[in-house]
């Protein structure tokens with residue numbers, strides 16, 4: 001369960017991250033509760049005159065950004081994004097992440113790939129020694145569902161179809177999510193590369209070499225990993 005303290009940490013990390021946004025930037029907007037704090041802060045800055053355009057990593061984020069008057073551009077026409085700000089479900093000091101708890105991993109991964117700088121904002125609960133306490137979300141094209149599910153088992157994982165409100169969760173791209181439990185992940189680079197080879201698997205939540213900086217808030221302290 002989220003605590004007020006966790007929310008205060010998320011807000012503090014978000015406030016620190018938005019300081020890196022400059023006039024004229026194209027900004028990538030993440031998805032989730034921590035990214036939401038950053039979007040709201042950026043919204044205030046836009047209302048005070050900051051000139052930015054933004055690419056959104058989910059339909060929900062796009063609606064929130066527009067509600068603050070942030071101009072949205074289609075990510076599909078961009079060849080680069082100046083900076084993106086997003087959350088994470090887990091991160092290590094070597095800037096490897098698990099993302100996708102909110103189901104936006106595919107767009108978030110494309111956004112991070114396009115970004116000159118990707119800033120991850122977190123509270124202190126997200127820092128781990130080794131990834132894997134959080135299951136790895138895997139976005140799968142529905143017709144490949146059973147095939148991908150069985151490939152995950154072959155890699156030593158246990159898959160679970162994501163369900164929300166008693167129904168199969170459907171991503172913004174019309175796909176399903178398998179939450180794959182690989183236990184503690186000793187070789188995230190190897191696992192990421194094995195998952196990348198599965199046909200029908202659109203994206204997985206292991207984000208390797210995609211993060212410039214993690215801004216973590218812990219109590220009244222801001223700690224930066226880069």
Ligand SMILES: O=C(CO)[C@H](O)[C@H](O)COP(=O)(O)O
Nearest residue numbers: 032033034087100101102104
């Ligand atoms: O990857 C994500 C969404 O797909 C989020 O960034 C991640 O789930 C963290 O969310 P929150 O900030 O709510 O803890």
